Amino acid sequence: MTRTTRVDEALPLNTVLAGDCIEVMNGLPAGSVDLIFADPPYNLQLKNQLHRPDNSRVDAVDDAWDQFSSFEAYDAFTRAWLAAAKRLLKPGGAIWVIGSYHNVFRLGAELQNQGYWILNDVVWRKSNPMPNFRGKRFTNAHETLIWASVGEGAKYTFNYEALKALNEGIQMRSDWVIPICNGHERLKDDQGDKAHPTQKPEALLHRVLVGTTNPGDVVLDPFFGTGTTGAVAKMLGRDFIGIEREEAYRKVAEKRLAKVRRFDREALTVSAGKRQEPRVPFGQLVERGLLSPGEMLQSPRGKIAKIRADGTLVSENVKGSIHQVGAALEGAPSCNGWTYWSFKREGKSVPIDVLRQQIRSEMHD
Amino acid sequence: MTRTTRVDEALPLNTVLAGDCIEVMNGLPAGSVDLIFADPPYNLQLKNQLHRPDNSRVDAVDDAWDQFSSFEAYDAFTRAWLAAAKRLLKPGGAIWVIGSYHNVFRLGAELQNQGYWILNDVVWRKSNPMPNFRGKRFTNAHETLIWASVGEGAKYTFNYEALKALNEGIQMRSDWVIPICNGHERLKDDQGDKAHPTQKPEALLHRVLVGTTNPGDVVLDPFFGTGTTGAVAKMLGRDFIGIEREEAYRKVAEKRLAKVRRFDREALTVSAGKRQEPRVPFGQLVERGLLSPGEMLQSPRGKIAKIRADGTLVSENVKGSIHQVGAALEGAPSCNGWTYWSFKREGKSVPIDVLRQQIRSEMHD
DNA sequence: ACAGATCATGAATCCATCT
DNA sequence: AAGATGGATTCATGATCTG
Numbered sequence: 001m002t003r004t005t006r007v008d009e010a011l012p013l014n015t016v017l018a019g020d021c022i023e024v025m026n027g028l029p030a031g032s033v034d035l036i037f038a039d040p041p042y043n044l045q046l047k048n049q050l051h052r053p054d055n056s057r058v059d060a061v062d063d064a065w066d067q068f069s070s071f072e073a074y075d076a077f078t079r080a081w082l083a084a085a086k087r088l089l090k091p092g093g094a095i096w097v098i099g100s101y102h103n104v105f106r107l108g109a110e111l112q113n114q115g116y117w118i119l120n121d122v123v124w125r126k127s128n129p130m131p132n133f134r135g136k137r138f139t140n141a142h143e144t145l146i147w148a149s150v151g152e153g154a155k156y157t158f159n160y161e162a163l164k165a166l167n168e169g170i171q172m173r174s175d176w177v178i179p180i181c182n183g184h185e186r187l188k189d190d191q192g193d194k195a196h197p198t199q200k201p202e203a204l205l206h207r208v209l210v211g212t213t214n215p216g217d218v219v220l221d222p223f224f225g226t227g228t229t230g231a232v233a234k235m236l237g238r239d240f241i242g243i244e245r246e247e248a249y250r251k252v253a254e255k256r257l258a259k260v261r262r263f264d265r266e267a268l269t270v271s272a273g274k275r276q277e278p279r280v281p282f283g284q285l286v287e288r289g290l291l292s293p294g295e296m297l298q299s300p301r302g303k304i305a306k307i308r309a310d311g312t313l314v315s316e317n318v319k320g321s322i323h324q325v326g327a328a329l330e331g332a333p334s335c336n337g338w339t340y341w342s343f344k345r346e347g348k349s350v351p352i353d354v355l356r357q358q359i360r361s362e363m364h365d
Numbered sequence: 366m367t368r369t370t371r372v373d374e375a376l377p378l379n380t381v382l383a384g385d386c387i388e389v390m391n392g393l394p395a396g397s398v399d400l401i402f403a404d405p406p407y408n409l410q411l412k413n414q415l416h417r418p419d420n421s422r423v424d425a426v427d428d429a430w431d432q433f434s435s436f437e438a439y440d441a442f443t444r445a446w447l448a449a450a451k452r453l454l455k456p457g458g459a460i461w462v463i464g465s466y467h468n469v470f471r472l473g474a475e476l477q478n479q480g481y482w483i484l485n486d487v488v489w490r491k492s493n494p495m496p497n498f499r500g501k502r503f504t505n506a507h508e509t510l511i512w513a514s515v516g517e518g519a520k521y522t523f524n525y526e527a528l529k530a531l532n533e534g535i536q537m538r539s540d541w542v543i544p545i546c547n548g549h550e551r552l553k554d555d556q557g558d559k560a561h562p563t564q565k566p567e568a569l570l571h572r573v574l575v576g577t578t579n580p581g582d583v584v585l586d587p588f589f590g591t592g593t594t595g596a597v598a599k600m601l602g603r604d605f606i607g608i609e610r611e612e613a614y615r616k617v618a619e620k621r622l623a624k625v626r627r628f629d630r631e632a633l634t635v636s637a638g639k640r641q642e643p644r645v646p647f648g649q650l651v652e653r654g655l656l657s658p659g660e661m662l663q664s665p666r667g668k669i670a671k672i673r674a675d676g677t678l679v680s681e682n683v684k685g686s687i688h689q690v691g692a693a694l695e696g697a698p699s700c701n702g703w704t705y706w707s708f709k710r711e712g713k714s715v716p717i718d719v720l721r722q723q724i725r726s727e728m729h730d
Numbered sequence: 731a732c733a734g735a736t737c738a739t740g741a742a743t744c745c746a747t748c749t
Numbered sequence: 750a751a752g753a754t755g756g757a758t759t760c761a762t763g764a765t766c767t768g
Contacts, residue, residue, distance in 0.1 A: 041741095042741055042743095043743090044741065044742070044743060045743045046741095046742065046743060047743075048744085050742060050744060051698060051699070051758090052739090052758080052759065053757080053758040053759055054737095054758095054759085055695070055697040055698060055699065055700075056738075056739080058739085058740085058742070058744095059739075059740080060741085060742065061741050061742085066741085071477060071478065099741095100486075100741060100742090100743095101473070101483050101485065101486035101511070101743085102483075102741085102742095102743060104470070104473070104486075105469070105470045105471075105472070105473025105474045105476075105477065105511075106470075106473075106474050106477070107470070108466070108469070108470025108471075108473075108474075109470045109471050109473075109474040111470075112436055112470065112471070113436065118466050118467075119502050120466065120502050120503045120505065121465075121466035121469075121509070122503060123488045123490070123507055123540065125488070125490070125540050126740095127761075127762095128740080128760070128761040128762060129538070129740075129760080129761085130739080130740045130741090130742070130759085130760080130761095131536060131740095131758090131759040131760045131761090132536060132742080132744060132758090132759080133742085133744065133758055133759055134742095134744035134745070134757075134758055134759095135525040135536065135638070135744080135757075135758050135759085136523060136525070136744045136745075136758090137484050137485050137523065137742090137743095137744065138485045138487060138512075138528075138536075138537050138538060138539045139536055139537065139538040139539060139759090139760080140485065140539055140741085140742065141538035141539045141540050142488055142538075142539055142540050143741075144486070144509075146466070146470075147503075158500075158501055158502065160500040160501070163503075171496055171497065171500070171504050172503050172504065173494070173503060173504040173506035174503045174504060174505055174506045174507055175488065175490050175506050175507050175540070179761085179762080180740060180741095180761095180762095181740090182739075182740065182761095182762070182763070183762075183763055183764090184763090186740095194739090194740090197740095197741070198741050279533065281531060281532045281533035282533060283530060283531030283532060283533065284531075284568075286531075286571070287531065287543070287567075287568040287571045287572055288543070288544070288566075288567075288568045289550070289567060289568070292628065292632075293600075293601075293628040293629075293632035293633065294628045294629045294631070294632035306631060306632060307632065308631070308632050308633070308634060308635060308636075309527075309571075309575050309601060309628065309632055309633050309634075309635055310524075310526075310527035310528070310530040310531050310575055310635040310636050311530055311531045311533075312530045312635075312636055314631060319636070321530065321533065321534060362492050362493060362544055363492050363542070482743080483743080484743090517743085520746095525758090535759095535760075536758095536759070536760080638757080638758090639756090639757065639758095640745085640746080640756090640757065644747090644755075644756090646755090647755095686754075686755075687755095687756095688754075688755060688756060689754085689755095699755090699756075699757095700756085701755085701756050701757065701758090702755085702756075703755095703756070703757095704756090704757095
């Protein structure tokens with residue numbers, strides 16, 4: 001009696017494979033994977049040490065695996081692993097990659113070059129990013145994910161209703177607010193140091209897997225690290241394949257995975273909740289043209305102040321925020337500028353708080 | 366009598382130039398522009414208009430090749446205009462480009478290939494995006510901007526304090542929440558249809574220009590469209606140069622620009638940081654008798670140091686500047702001596718920075 | 731035990747000027 | 750041109766310490 005070997009039987013499901021991800025992927029059967037989630041090295045190109053204003057040293061990502069000699073070398077690496085990944089994907093499969101401005105443009109361009117079809121780019125907006133300590137750039141407060149199918153017109157999985165439910169009944173957008181991974185979720189080594197420099201939050205993988213896979217799907221992560229993809233896949237009833245070169249990371253991942261129980265959502269409910277009125281900087285009223293630089297504001301007792309282009313006020317040699325100038329004019333220790341200042345419209349005096357409410361109502365859309 | 370032609374005299378400031386932006390840029394003097402803001406098109410009719418880098422024509426072939434050749438043609442276009450832009454920038458200049466996932470990865474990769482140095486990628490998070498009607502993808506709720514200097518280590522303008530003020534005292538992040546351009550701000554043509562398909566909100570340009578230019582700077586926009594960059598530049602007291610190929614857009618832009626008024630000078634003044642303050646050597650406090658040689662200074666943790674006649678300190682076998690001695694006593698890599706040391710007056714401990722402020726205020730007289 | 735203060739830390743391409 | 754020096758610069762969160 002003949003027997004057809006099913007592809008899945010050859011797959012090392014729910015294990016962590018050792019070795020270089022390109023070689024390992026090339027040894028797996030083609031067309032056998034539903035989703036690939038890849039968090040490749042970012043090629044950060046850090047040169048000097050950085051200290052916080054309190055003189056403590058920032059623990060930088062200086063690992064050897066993040067070093068490349070040039071963009072050409074990084075591109076060659078990217079080309080190779082993306083090609084190996086494409087071979088593994090089923091016709092209805094898809095890929096997610098994550099990166100920062102150091103590498104994500106090269107990732108995206110190479111995805112397109114290889115015929116992957118980009119479905120969305122998604123922004124992970126970190127609610128608690130590391131600040132810019134020297135005040136030389138914008139706070140690097142996000143990372144970018146790219147979601148792509150295997151080609152133009154290819155099928156792919158998208159669980160629209162599930163994502164809508166995750167988002168309190170509103171269609172899920174391309175920007176996701178999720179805290180960085182720290183606290184009890186952050187894995188530590190025996191010395192109490194972080195086990196991996198760039199562990200991703202489970203909430204991020206939860207949204208990816210709920211949204212773009214089905215239970216029973218095979219999810220492969222070629223840069224497995226400490227196994228966040230595997231842990232969330234296991235919780236959600238998906239099969240995973242991890243590939244990781246570093247033995248230390250594999251060990252941490254295996255220990256972690258052994259503890260994970262399917263449908264254990266404890267860690268995942270954390271990211272929900274906490275809705276408060278969004279903070280509206282006064283400067284936004286100026287940027288949006290609701291108030292103009294040069295326009296005058298009035299205090300309850302008739303004092304006036306001029307608005308500047310950066311959203312600060314000037315009055316009687318006092319400069320600063322709406323709160324600071326209000327406090328200075330009143331000789332008070334503090335002042336709520338939102339209720340203190342008014343502007344003129346059609347002869348009437350209108351509190352600036354009205355404009356804040358207008359912006360807030362737009363934000364809820 | 367000989368006369369040196371200043372570069373600025375050749376610049377067509379505050380006008381909208383007609384023509385292909387690459388040709389027009391190549392006709393302007395090198396090193397004459399402080400900032401370029403570019404919103405390049407990505408829905409080009411590539412096949413008949415563009416050439417490969419070697420000037421061979423791009424022909425339509427089968428679908429797969431067509432896909433690849435289209436990217437190649439787009440890359441050639443990107444390469445050409447980014448190179449022309451780089452030539453125009455001053456050594457301390459910078460560029461902003463904006464795009465969506467269709468083109469931004471190719472823009473970013475080519476910026477890096479040409480030696481531009483990416484400073485941040487910034488996400489414009491739209492507070493009121495168009496929903497995804499078919500429910501097949503995430504709501505496309507953002508676009509990406511890339512901010513880059515002309516090269517690694519190059520100087521660039523960043524008004525940190527002004528941006529912080531715009532954000533109510535918290536340093537500005539890389540994700541900006543700004544509504545899309547509609548309502549009163551959205552320009553209409555004679556038929557009442559939108560005059561341009563992708564008009565950018567003035568709030569976006571306001572933040573870009575307040576944050577990364579100074580009054581009087583020259584801002585060039587090679588894809589001027591209906592002139593948002595020019596309008597905001599004019600309001601903010603920056604000079605602009607617009608380039609636009611389509612006559613219809615130029616007409617709308619010129620009509621729009623004629624109506625824009627510049628804000629008054631005081632309103633354009635923006636919060637500046639301590640880096641702008643003149644440097645005061647510590648020795649001046651001794652020379653002027655505000656502190657005396659032999660007098661003792663105290664650190665926050667009670668250590669003491671003696672002032673010498675040349676403005677250096679001695680403490681526990683350490684000699685040197687206020688900064689060097691402070692750093693040595695704390696075992697820190699660096700130390701701001703101005704905020705570290707205090708002296709005694711009438712039994713009270715007074716930070717020496719108070720004396721620096723006194724000297725600075727005298728300098729203003 | 732509990733509240734409040736203090737400390738530690740996270741994918742970071744993080745200085746300007748003078749000698 | 751390279752090296753030395755002055756001195757400016759941080760937000761959110763969880764853990765640990767203090768009273």
